[in-house]
Amino acid sequence: MAEKLVVIGNGMAGIRTIEELLKIDPQAFDITVFGAEPYGNYNRIMLSPVLTGEKSFTDIVTHDEQWYVDNAVTLYKGISVTEIDRVKRRVIAADGTTADYDRLLIATGSNPFVIPMPGHNLPGVVTFRDMHDVDSMIDAANKYKNAVVIGGGLLGLEAANGLMQQGMNVTVVHIMDTLMERQLDKVAANMLRSSLEERGLNFMMGAQTDAILGKERVENVRFADGTEIAADLVVMAVGIRPNMELALKSGIHCERGIVVSDTMQTFDPRIYAVGECVQHRGITYGLVAPLFEMAKVCANHLARYGIGRYVGSVTSTKLKVTGIDLFSAGDFTGNDQTEELIFQDASSGVYRKLVVQDNKIQGAVMYGDTIDGSWYFDLLRDGTDISDMRKNILFGQAHLGDSGHGENNRVAAMADSAEICGCNGVCKGDIVKAVVDKKLFTLEDVRAHTKASSSCGSCTGLVEALLAHTVGGDFSTAPHLKPLCGCTEHTHDEVRAAIVKQELKSVRDVMTFLEWKTPDGCSKCRPALNYYVVCAWPKEGMDDYQSRFINERVHANIQKDGTYSVIPRMWGGGTTPQELRAIADVAEEYNVKTVHVTGGQRIGLYGLKKEQLPAIWKKLNAAGMVSGHAYGKALRTVKTCVGKEWCRFGTQDSTQLGVEMEKLSWGSWTPHKFKMAASGCPRNCAEATIKDLGVVCVDSGYELHVGGNGGVKVRATDYLCNVKTEEEVLEYVAAFMQLYRKEAHYLERTAPWLERVGLTYVKEQIVENETNRKQLAAEFRESQQYMQDDPWAERAQGTDKHEFEPIAMVMVGNQAVPA
Amino acid sequence: MQTETVMNEKNWVEIGKIDDIPRLGARVVRTEEGDIAVFRTADDEIFAVRDKCPHKGGPLSQGIVHGKKVACPLHNWNIHLDSGEAVAPDEGCAATYPVRVTGTTIYLSTIPDTGCPNQ
Ligand code: SRM
Numbered sequence: 001m002a003e004k005l006v007v008i009g010n011g012m013a014g015i016r017t018i019e020e021l022l023k024i025d026p027q028a029f030d031i032t033v034f035g036a037e038p039y040g041n042y043n044r045i046m047l048s049p050v051l052t053g054e055k056s057f058t059d060i061v062t063h064d065e066q067w068y069v070d071n072a073v074t075l076y077k078g079i080s081v082t083e084i085d086r087v088k089r090r091v092i093a094a095d096g097t098t099a100d101y102d103r104l105l106i107a108t109g110s111n112p113f114v115i116p117m118p119g120h121n122l123p124g125v126v127t128f129r130d131m132h133d134v135d136s137m138i139d140a141a142n143k144y145k146n147a148v149v150i151g152g153g154l155l156g157l158e159a160a161n162g163l164m165q166q167g168m169n170v171t172v173v174h175i176m177d178t179l180m181e182r183q184l185d186k187v188a189a190n191m192l193r194s195s196l197e198e199r200g201l202n203f204m205m206g207a208q209t210d211a212i213l214g215k216e217r218v219e220n221v222r223f224a225d226g227t228e229i230a231a232d233l234v235v236m237a238v239g240i241r242p243n244m245e246l247a248l249k250s251g252i253h254c255e256r257g258i259v260v261s262d263t264m265q266t267f268d269p270r271i272y273a274v275g276e277c278v279q280h281r282g283i284t285y286g287l288v289a290p291l292f293e294m295a296k297v298c299a300n301h302l303a304r305y306g307i308g309r310y311v312g313s314v315t316s317t318k319l320k321v322t323g324i325d326l327f328s329a330g331d332f333t334g335n336d337q338t339e340e341l342i343f344q345d346a347s348s349g350v351y352r353k354l355v356v357q358d359n360k361i362q363g364a365v366m367y368g369d370t371i372d373g374s375w376y377f378d379l380l381r382d383g384t385d386i387s388d389m390r391k392n393i394l395f396g397q398a399h400l401g402d403s404g405h406g407e408n409n410r411v412a413a414m415a416d417s418a419e420i421c422g423c424n425g426v427c428k429g430d431i432v433k434a435v436v437d438k439k440l441f442t443l444e445d446v447r448a449h450t451k452a453s454s455s456c457g458s459c460t461g462l463v464e465a466l467l468a469h470t471v472g473g474d475f476s477t478a479p480h481l482k483p484l485c486g487c488t489e490h491t492h493d494e495v496r497a498a499i500v501k502q503e504l505k506s507v508r509d510v511m512t513f514l515e516w517k518t519p520d521g522c523s524k525c526r527p528a529l530n531y532y533v534v535c536a537w538p539k540e541g542m543d544d545y546q547s548r549f550i551n552e553r554v555h556a557n558i559q560k561d562g563t564y565s566v567i568p569r570m571w572g573g574g575t576t577p578q579e580l581r582a583i584a585d586v587a588e589e590y591n592v593k594t595v596h597v598t599g600g601q602r603i604g605l606y607g608l609k610k611e612q613l614p615a616i617w618k619k620l621n622a623a624g625m626v627s628g629h630a631y632g633k634a635l636r637t638v639k640t641c642v643g644k645e646w647c648r649f650g651t652q653d654s655t656q657l658g659v660e661m662e663k664l665s666w667g668s669w670t671p672h673k674f675k676m677a678a679s680g681c682p683r684n685c686a687e688a689t690i691k692d693l694g695v696v697c698v699d700s701g702y703e704l705h706v707g708g709n710g711g712v713k714v715r716a717t718d719y720l721c722n723v724k725t726e727e728e729v730l731e732y733v734a735a736f737m738q739l740y741r742k743e744a745h746y747l748e749r750t751a752p753w754l755e756r757v758g759l760t761y762v763k764e765q766i767v768e769n770e771t772n773r774k775q776l777a778a779e780f781r782e783s784q785q786y787m788q789d790d791p792w793a794e795r796a797q798g799t800d801k802h803e804f805e806p807i808a809m810v811m812v813g814n815q816a817v818p819a
Numbered sequence: 820m821q822t823e824t825v826m827n828e829k830n831w832v833e834i835g836k837i838d839d840i841p842r843l844g845a846r847v848v849r850t851e852e853g854d855i856a857v858f859r860t861a862d863d864e865i866f867a868v869r870d871k872c873p874h875k876g877g878p879l880s881q882g883i884v885h886g887k888k889v890a891c892p893l894h895n896w897n898i899h900l901d902s903g904e905a906v907a908p909d910e911g912c913a914a915t916y917p918v919r920v921t922g923t924t925i926y927l928s929t930i931p932d933t934g935c936p937n938q
């Protein structure tokens with residue numbers, strides 16, 4: 001029989017935990033939920049747009065009552081739990097209902113703090129926490145004129161804006177001199193205040209309220225200096241307190257909140273707690289992003305997966321007032337150890353400040369243009385060393401060069417018909433509709449339902465922005481430590497570390513050791529695991545072909561009609577009459593539909609049937625050609641120019657150098673494809689500065705450049721260093737590739753990897769530390785011993801024959817024929 | 820492995836042995852009405868599905884097999900091997916075909932199960 005799980009609190013954290021639990025083990029528990037509010041679950045953060053009238057209550061319901069029925073969850077709505085009997089393991093509700101539990105989850109959220117000043121009980125004094133509060137505010141707005149909001153923080157300003165939209169004359173009273181002092185610095189706060197004033201809000205700063213006056217209902221608010229202002233409605237938005245009364249009363253250890261461990265357990269291990277009611281490692285939270293991370297960990301433990309720990313969150317904030325762009329994250333006040341980087345353009349209303357310590361971002365405040373907020377937030381959470389970006393960082397992550405979107409990057413201003421995802425033809429309207437109708441919260445959900453950003457990914461930033469814009473607040477904020485995929489809680493880095501440390505030498509071993517949740521993983525994790533195994537154990541690791549994407553399994557690239565392409569290697573972009581003749585012969589003999597000169601300086605043959613491949617490869621092999629790995633997450637091409645041999649400007653033999661680089665590195669598997677180039681002089685005809693590694697020859701030697709990309713998002717390389725000899729170039733190539741191979745995440749190209757770890761780190765590893773460079777280069781060469789067998793030659797000789805032939809042929813009328 | 824196919828009255832065609840198909844892999848049976856993909860799961864269950872993805876016709880036989888599902892190689896839709904249905908939220912199906920395993924020999928019927936128009 002399933003164990004019993006009782007949940008106290010039918011809010012965002014509690015229900016999210018249940019959802020996570022149902023996802024991983026729907027049978028584990030009989031679930032009962034008590035909720036003090038009289039509905040299913042709704043998206044609390046969207047109360048602000050309900051108050052402004054931009055949304056209705058039904059728009060923000062995330063789980064209607066049918067959801068509880070469909071998922072066999074018993075819901076007691078409108079019923080508060082008043083007692084937990086920990087000995088009998090039973091909860092007792094206000095109306096006498098009882099429920100026994102094996103595990104209990106407390107998710108009671110928090111209570112708005114009400115300043116106990118005279119008059120705080122008068123009718124017309126409300127807080128801003130639940131739907132009931134919103135109803136009372138809208139009701140008051142219909143009848144009365146003057147509203148006073150006490151508190152100039154996030155909630156206060158959203159309440160004030162909403163009441164103003166409802167037609168009231170609103171004054172915000174704030175005890176401090178600047179608004180949102182916990183999220184904004186003075187400059188941004190003042191910019192915010194003036195734009196809110198322009199919209200019609202009134203402010204009283206540095207004002208201390210003393211009493212609320214009135215007979216039947218509020219009439220005035222009085223300040224410490226004796227002045228009074230008229231008020232028909234007073235909203236108290238001065239802060240929240242974790243709702244831990246019930247826990248305290250039941251003898252569960254509480255401090256400022258219910259104290260929980262990294263596994264979300266309270267001091268009574270049968271009792272878990274998540275959400276705003278908890279205190280974890282001394283911190284309480286008031287935003288949803290951390291709660292969702294807690295929910296995930298908690299669900300995992302309830303389902304006895306026993307993995308995953310909550311280690312705390314850094315949070316970021318946005319203000320949900322339509323038309324106001326504001327973002328803040330981390331510690332933005334700084335101290336004597338920190339420096340500030342500031343960009344301010346008063347006339348266009350843009351302000352950005354980064355607080356930096358030891359070249360790492362500690363906090364960010366942005367006003368006016370927040371498109372780069374999520375980028376700064378990632379740099380902050382990853383602890384990326386920004387020394388090399390300092391000069392440009394305030395200008396943002398050059399969105400120039402994102403292919404497929406023209407100049408569009410402001411989602412709010414876009415028309416519904418604007419195409420967001422160029423690969424799958426998904427428009428803004430489609431995404432917004434799916435997000436609203438299907439109640440989507442995460443990027444993954446949007447990808448699954450609309451296909452937007454599920455192909456090349458260049459529109460990911462736009463989709464995230466659109467999601468945040470539509471859903472509001474921090475909903476889209478991805479958890480910091482992302483699991484590799486839905487089959488595990490482990491991150492890429494954790495998996496890689498385990499493979500090395502535990503000597504896991506096959507995909508199966510990894511999945512068994514790390515307790516994979518699905519029997520055979522999925523199409524996302526298996527190729528990643530296989531790469532990690534092959535990279536860590538080039539000699540003994542088991543290369544599992546069934547875990548490779550089709551292209552790498554059959555060493556040819558699948559085309560839209562199920563045929564394949566064949567692209568032989570042309571070392572450094574050079575070829576010979578003999579090779580060209582062999583290609584021409586094959587093309588004729590096999591009736592090749594398209595012969596195309598690729599973007600990588602070689603020739604591609606398209607439209608071949610799988611069965612034909614081994615025979616074609618055999619012929620190309622005979623002319624001395626091998627696989628070009630155009631299909632693999634592997635070394636692709638080394639593009640070269642003719643260099644010193646012919647060109648009047650050439651300074652070194654770039655062509656021969658390119659050939660050497662390709663001979664050194666071909667056959668290596670890499671986290672994503674890897675491209676190189678060598679140009680004979682700074683005119684750079686081989687476009688070395690948009691390659692993963694590019695060499696620009698100069699009179700005194702060779703300039704090395706890394707981390708370029710010419711695809712979805714153009715990124716010019718970063719300059720690494722100069723070297724004097726070809727041998728050194730090759731050593732650096734080997735070392736750089738090995739570092740990338742060992743440390744990048746699967747499907748992460750050098751450009752994003754470099755931005756994540758920072759150029760300084762790569763320089764430390766490769767340029768400054770000679771021993772380390774030599775060590776990495778040696779590892780690379782060692783690994784290459786096992787990689788440089790031409791896969792085409794092996795298959796032309798019969799390896800993996802089953803891959804290329806049907807198992808049987810059956811004629812119509814079921815006449816048997818040999819395959 | 821090339822196998823002579825043999826018929827019996829019930830329309831079953833012998834197509835080969837279990838070990839002709841790699842675990843977590845597939846092979847194709849070529850028929851005049853198009854290819855049928857025959858899959859083998861990790862625990863040696865065999866399924867036969869029209870080799871044509873409901874999305875844009877991708878060859879499912881070339882996909883990565885996991886659990887009782889296959890991920891289409893072209894755009895990564897996932898298809899249930901037992902029902903031929905696409906995994907939600909994608910919608911569509913590929914027809915399934917009866918298979919029978921006797922000892923280690925696989926028999927296939929080329930008459931599709933009813934229910935899916937994508938035959
Ligand atoms: C064949 C070729 C087009 C051509 O006919 O010229 C090509 C074809 C494909 N490219 Fe490419 N790319 C080709 C040169 C390029 C170049 C130019 C270059 O290498 O100088 C680029 C931009 C440079 C770069 O990578 O930085 C390029 C950027 C991409 C991208 C975007 C990568 C990125 O990081 O932004 C993808 C998508 C991906 O890899 O995820 C892609 C993916 C593809 C795929 C593999 C799509 C797929 O998965 O099926 C195409 C395979 C067709 C096939 O069967 O061969 N292709 N692709 C070129 C092969 C070069 C070669 O000889 O190996």
Ligand SMILES: Cc1cc2nc3c(=O)[nH]c(=O)nc-3n(C[C@H](O)[C@H](O)[C@H](O)COP(=O)(O)OP(=O)(O)OC[C@H]3O[C@@H](n4cnc5c(N)ncnc54)[C@H](O)[C@@H]3O)c2cc1C
Pocket residue numbers: 008009010011012013014034035036037044045046047048079080081082107108109110128129130155158243246274275276277285286287288289291318320472473474475
């Ligand atoms: C107006 C508003 C705007 C917000 N905007 C944002 C934003 O933009 N971004 C962001 O990240 N966060 C925002 N938040 C904060 C966010 O909504 C909360 O962090 C989140 O809802 C907390 O989830 P929770 O489950 O801990 O608590 P809640 O969602 O409050 O759920 C707790 C539930 O438990 C019930 N309960 C309490 N005690 C009992 C009991 N004894 N018995 C039964 N039921 C009980 C309560 O009635 C409540 O329904 C906003 C909050 C408000 C009010």
Ligand code: SF4
Pocket residue numbers: none
């Ligand atoms: S070859 Fe490259 S650019 Fe052309 S369609 Fe395919 S992926 Fe897109």
Ligand code: FES
Pocket residue numbers: 872873874875876877891892893894895896
């Ligand atoms: S054809 Fe199968 S996913 Fe597109």
